[in-house]
Amino acid sequence: MTILSSIRNRVGLLVGIIFTALLAFVLGDLLNTNSGIFGGSGEDNTVGTINGHEVTIQEYQNKIEQYSNGKQLDEAQQSQLSDAIWQEMIDEFIFQPEYKTLGISITDDELSEQLYGDRPSSYMNQFFQDQKTGQMSPEFAGPDGSLSGKKIRDFVKKMPAETEVQWAQIERDMRKFLMREKYNNLLRKGMYVTTAEAKHELVDENTKYNFQYIEKKYSDIPDSTIKCTAEELNAYYNENLTKFKQAENMRSMEYVAFDIFPSADDIAKQRKDMQSVIADFKTKKVTEDSAYVTAVTESGMYAKTYLAPGKFPAGADSAFLKAKIGDVLGPFNSGENISIYKVVGQKSSIDSCKIRHILIAYKGGERAAPDIIRSKAQAKLKADSILRVVKSGKTKMEDLVEKLTDDPGSKSGNKGDYGWFNEESGFVKEYKDAGFNNPKGTTVVAETSFGYHVIQVLDKSVLSSKIQVINIDKKVEPSESTIRTIYNKASEFAGKNNNGELFTAAVKKDNLQVLQSEQVTESAKSISGIDNPKEVTRWMYEEKSAVGSISQPFPSTNRYIVCHITKVLNKGYKPADDEAVKEICQVEVRKQKKAKILMDQLIAKKAATIDQWGINAKTPVLANTNMTFAAPYIQGGGYEGTLAGTLITSVVGKISAPIKGSMGVYVFVLLSTEKSKAQTAVEIKTKQTTLIQGVSSRVDGSSAEILKDNGAITDNRAKHF
Known part of the structure; x- marks a missing residue:
């Protein structure tokens, strides 16, 4: 029962042992059928220890096979399942013994009520909800839309015999979940805030202090003028050792990447291969183009596109403008693709235009404001009326925009003019067509999904020739020979520069880009810039890996990487010579020394009044x-808890001694104190309830972390799975 007192003194991260992933796998198997399995490997016989229990590879593998149940899982699913199984084993060897010691259990009646009662546990909702909408699946919903225990029971009764074992596992996991809830509820009941504490909190919140002060900021003294000795840094480190404790082993590294791009030979080969596609494409009839392009092009999509000069492949304007319908042009280099184009049409048209519009929206139209109540017919009548007024010449359209438009963007001073746009611009088609298809200076009404637009064509670009084409793209992939060449280059680099000193020198000499990955844990599931971190992490945590170790090339999408371990930090206290630790110690010791200097300066300038002291x-x-x-915040400054703590014990009118604060050194005089008004019984009770809720909300995470810390967990899964 000592856990109660431990929690009162500890704020933990909210980490619960939840069996969601395991139940999701099992329940998914009840409602669907799949196949496949994954496994791990490794030379050691254990994947870790939990509260003295050695978890063997075989034991862990058996659980993986049990829960995957023959399914083929992708890497993300494998990781999710592995974590869920590990949490289940933590529950088995750490939490369950604690429950047993306290006499916590779940009876069959309690379990049945939570599974099949009028109000099943909300924990079960996630397994019977539509994953897209978040709504309860109709086949499991009651009249009010919530989960129906009766329907769950009916579902279980109709289960085939071969699924009964799996449902039994769900019941066991549900029992564990309920025991955890009962355990946490027991702890929550032990969390209490007294009436006196609630009153004290209200006083702290409502008693206000008004004061004058002078401040000498630490930043006024340049860091370069403060020297810290090794003895001072070590003294601070030893006095504040708990600040430097870390819960996990960590490694930091840097790496260089050798990108895999197609070689000139790869590009030449792809261009040559495209010649046969060109020849074949030329023979296709118009009715055959769609099927042929869909089958051959990289994207598998067929589309007709108009291209104008400046949009043709580089250097090909003349060839496109001279081409006849049916001609096939290319091949052209186009980024990572080789492209060919078949000419299927020609036209002369403008590239862009500029219009002004007034939108008349109607109720139910796209993005119509809630206060729009006019009907579609009424909107049309109003738009036609505005059109007649504009055409009469009595009023300029720009003078009507802000008064009449329902388009919020036209009320910002642009008078309905969004500037030049082209066919690719993001406006709706009918809106753009009104500009492209009507002469400059005309005003028309166009209907869109937003309503009716009164559109005035302000300007249009000159006519230009446009060629309608359909294209086939083929991505240029690096050949096996190219990939092998890049690998050999990376391997040669790793071999020649096989320690940290050589690695750093080579990077500088060859001007290579170095990427950093700091504080990588053994169980890290992602490393910035690396697609397959699992193999990299395993290498970083091998027994032979140390600071200065250089890896062999690891494959990562479209490149090979060579890694260099720059830092090894093991679980426990970070060493005093760690650069990050040294930096923290230097900052704090420097602040202490600055505080001493500033306090001495202020003491030397002491005066009878705060004004004279400031002078x-x-x-x-x-x-x-x-x-x-x-x-306790200084207006225009930061948090100053020490200053506030001194204020509340000060006498009005008495000047304080210099006080070391967070941002600087202060001298103050308290001018007045506005006492907190007397609290009502309701206010005290409300505050007491709020404080109790705050303390209780930390129970789940705190209890889990305390038990885990006491359970001596060693997690070596990353070496095997």
């Missing part, structure tokens, strides 16, 4: 109003 110290006297102990 002596050549620093302005500032005012701060309404500071509370619950929110």
